Amino acid sequence: MPTKVVMAQLSPTMEEGKLIEWKISEGDAVAQGDIVAEIETDKANMDVEAMGAGVLRKIVVQEGATVPVGTLIGIIAEPDEDIESLLSEAEAASAVVATEEPSDAPEETTAPAETAVPDEAAAIDEAAADETAEAAEEPSAVVLPLETGLEAEGGRVRASPVARKMAAQEGIELGTIAGSGPGGRIVKADVEAAMAAPAGAARAPAAGAIGGAEPVGEPRLRDERVEASQMRKAIARRLAESIGPVPHFYLTIEVDMGRALDMRSELNARADGFKIGVNDILLKTAAEALVRHPQVNASWDEDAIQFHGRVDLGIAVAVEGGLITPVLRDADRKGLRRISLESADLIERARARKLLPEEYQGATFSVSNLGMFGIDEFTAVINPPEAAILAVGMTLEKPVIEGGEITVRRRMRVTMSCDHRVVDGAIGSAYLATLKEMLENPLAMVL
Amino acid sequence: MAVITYREALNQALREEMVRDESVFLIGEEVAEYDGAYKVSKNLLEEFGEWRVRDAPIAELGFAGLGVGAAMVGLRPIVEFMTWNFALLAIDQVINSAAKLYQMSGGQYNVPIVFRGPGGAALMLAAQHSQSPEPWLAYVPGLKVCSPATPYDAKGLLKSAVRDNDPVCFIEGELLYNVKGEVPEDEEILVPIGSADVKRQGDDVTIVTYGKMVHEALRAAETLSAEDEVEADVVDLRSVRPIDVPTVLASVRTTNRAVIVEEGWPVANIGAQLVDDIQREAFDALDAPIARVTGLDVPMPYARNLEKLVLPSAENIRAAAREVCYIS
Known part of the structure; x- marks a missing residue:
């Protein structure tokens, strides 16, 4: 599965980031956790880490360019994998980017990059020994796997309020289902489709059978x-x-x-x-x-x-x-x-x-x-x-x-x-x- | 059950209330000798005489003020405006006197008055005579505002309005006067002010509307059912102040989608208010942003083809319903 490398939102106030340097070139092999690029945020320079493995197939945003948070900056995939649809997405994005002025404001501080993301993912992997391999590939803020309803912008899932509520009640993780609404919005029909799908597919721990109180975070166990x-x-x-x-x-x-x-x-x-x-x-x-x-x-x-x-x-x-x-x-x-x-x-x-x-x-x-x-x-x-x-x-x-x-x-x-x-x-x-x-x-x- | 017109239903309501309570009287331009510009007051002069069915000069501010004064001293006036467009000349009496005297007199004076007449567009009456006054009036604390769509509701609401101890603005429709519907003959009909009515039941989308647009919404609902397999719940507000928000919310909680339809302009109108009620009270029930279908944001053109473009239609409503149902 190809993995998107996006301009991650690394601080709450960050709206755009400047690509300082690509640490690897197109065609280079990438392992999960490798540092692939350095970006400049409104507060600091930070490393972008790969969550998926493969080859850096395409550099979409060149060094020196400033792009909005959520923009696709690169694609990691297997050498022979089809990334055509992603490339056309990238072209559309670069057309927008080209009109924007690169910002050159120097920044003095450097804070540790988002190392917490892979660490946390690893910790979760260890703790939840019986979780499926699918769950281990959960999207992070930095690199997003495709094919789900996850929006790149700030990692927020677009979903209608009722879809959100139903998914929480049914124990369906919104990030695991595709959105059919405008801009990929997950709507009620998508949640209903996920509910009808065979157990285990998109369906995480279901609470429906038991019903009851308001949800508090994601369920930790599985029906x-x-x-x-x-x-x-x-x-x-x-x-x-x-x-x-x-x-x-x-x-x-x-x-x-x-x-x-x-x-x-x-x-x-x-x-x-x-x-x-x-x-x-x-x-x-x-x-x-x-x-x-x-x-x-x-x-x-x-x-x-x-x-x-x-x-x-x-x-x-x-x-x-x-x-x-x-x-x-x-x-x-x-x-x-x-x-x-x-x-x-x-x-x-x-x-x-x-x-x-x-x-x-x-x-x-x-x-x-x-x-x-x-x-x-x-x-x-x-x-x-x-x-x-x-x-x-x-x-x-x-x-x-x-x-x-x-x-x-x-x-x-x-x-x-x-x-x-x-x-x-x-x-x-x-x-x-x-x-x-x-x-x-x-x-x-x-x- | 008798099938009568909206016009006849209003006439029955006026007559019944005048028989029931001799403090009720009707005043307005042409209401007596001519039976009313739209014949709503037909035969009332004959039955009740000139003291209770009174022709007024073309002086809206004057006879509206006469009505407010009469209401303050114990009568129950029904002031007919030939159309609500002419009521603009009387609006000081409606807003600054009728709506406020109860509060400003510390509760010493009720103003049990009904201001009534047709509103909205008819056919090629142009910019000055095609206006929908409901949002202007609903804005004012102290007023109640009704806009019935059917003969049954017209009769039941007008009777309730006459009996109400506070000022009620009653907006009819030139194109509604000939609408026919069932109204029971030997039965007292009282529709409470502030209660909506579900005119058609469906589970897929809520269409909220009032007045003349109820009929467009029902036409749209039939097309949606036949062509799109979408069943619309059509909620007729009947009153726009107060609004029966619980009925709207109950419907939206079932359908998860709402389209609000009204004839007038889009800015600061009844739908804008309802959107706030829905998003605040039923946020978690929504599956799509609420859609609004309104008249266009322009003074009404005289030309027939342009007028048609400005007004909401069953086609517009269907398109909005498809949009909130994510049908492309």
Whole structure:
């Protein structure tokens, strides 16, 4: 696939840039990350890095020329690849550029170029080991892959408001679909076409099935139904016969809450008067751990496992005459403050019996905390079709032996009930280990 | 159900309200002896006598002011302007007296008056006699402004206007007077001021309009359905102050697209206001920029062919609807 090299917007005020120097010539081979050119922005001289590999097939904008942000300046492609359509685009662009005066204003400062772009992309690649190769080729601000609805100008996707909203609800990344409207604008019909396309094509984590609150950033997981292996089917069948229909098993771990509680005290000592509860930290951590162990954020569905693209946490709330689990949507994409505000609102309205049905249906994982009732530890019953529920006990001061010494620590015991058809002991243990690790080193969550 | 003309519907409304309430009277040029320039007040002189159906001299400011004074002391005048173009001579009474006295008297005086007459273009009446006054009037706090398209709405809205305790400007249409439609005979019809009506249902594009343009919009909708497989939701505002914004928004939220049609000039008109309401309240529902179809930004030419070019047509409306539906 050919890769466009464009005049990137490297500062918020940058409207045009001057091409100082091409670092390579037409015909030279380019590897991803190579510096291909130097440009002068309104603030500094910066390097342009190639995100795609191949050969610099065409220099569209010559050294010394000043062009608007978003202008195609070069094309990287395989030696024999067809770049005709791009060349005609370039001709059209140069006709405009020719009428513009080159700006010669010297600039004194030099800031580091946008190295964050490739670094970040690499980091994402590493973190999301199970992401597809397609996702790794996500467009960056500097070099844009073709064939998507992405506009070169400042990297902003042109889409109508309703198309944007629908795409967010359906978990479709706008950059992955083509726009049929004027100037490549993605319109409702394009999103509908992407929705109708086979799953996996343009469709990232879909939230449609679960519905609900406003989107917060891009979804971090993916909706996916994976056919169960013969072994897994056997496990599902046999265990359901034994303890059915949802074969529970239980894993308990003890967590040192010292640092988490200290962190909470520090946050709550801030001048803005905003208070965060222990439960908010638990919800945040449980959600983050789910992102790292998507197998737990899943459901048994006939002979397959349905992985959920969204992390929607059920919060078990005792109400007069029973219990209800309002759902905190997209908990993995919300900060502590927002989790705190939303969960407080949900819990309050749950107690007042004022929840709407969509507010207590469709969780992907639940947390039940009986710490405030003085319970040390307990087991909770899974709310199908969720695959697990976390039962949280009271945090107690306890004698703990460390390095041969008895010291007093604040400890909390959590027990996870798992649906054995979906979550095996090893997966559940790994989830709890992550949870423990994060609660004991809460600062690491910002990494 | 009886099928009657817009003219007859207005005549019925006037008669019924004059029978119901003896404080209602009609004044204007030629309304009595001649039955009205457009025969809207036919037979009213005969039935109600010269005290309640009053011919006025050609002095718009004078008889509009007489109406405002009468309204202040307890009568319910209906002031007919032969056309709204002539009302420009009376506009000081409409705006500076009728619209403001309630507020300026600290609520001591209501001004329950109806100013009515035809507006907009008819046929070759040229620059001075083809104007659409709705945006001018809708601009003024203290006025209500109605512009019905059908006999049913004309009757129901005029009756509501007569009963309203505040000044209502009622814009009819020379080319609407002969439009026919169903109006129930033995039933009191009251159309609330400020309520829109969906004249045709469709899911693909919202066409918002009022007055004479409702009929152009409906013609365009039929073509869109037959030729383009586009089903238009045609929202007839009926009143342009206050505007029934919720009905417009409900439609736009369904169709994701809006075309606003009005006969008059494009600058600072009703559509410009509605665009603001839609973008603010239904931004996330929009799939295309809102399109507006208006008369051209020129004084109306006298020549028949040029007049036709200036006025919005079903073809213009269809083209705008195709544009917002991304049909090229």
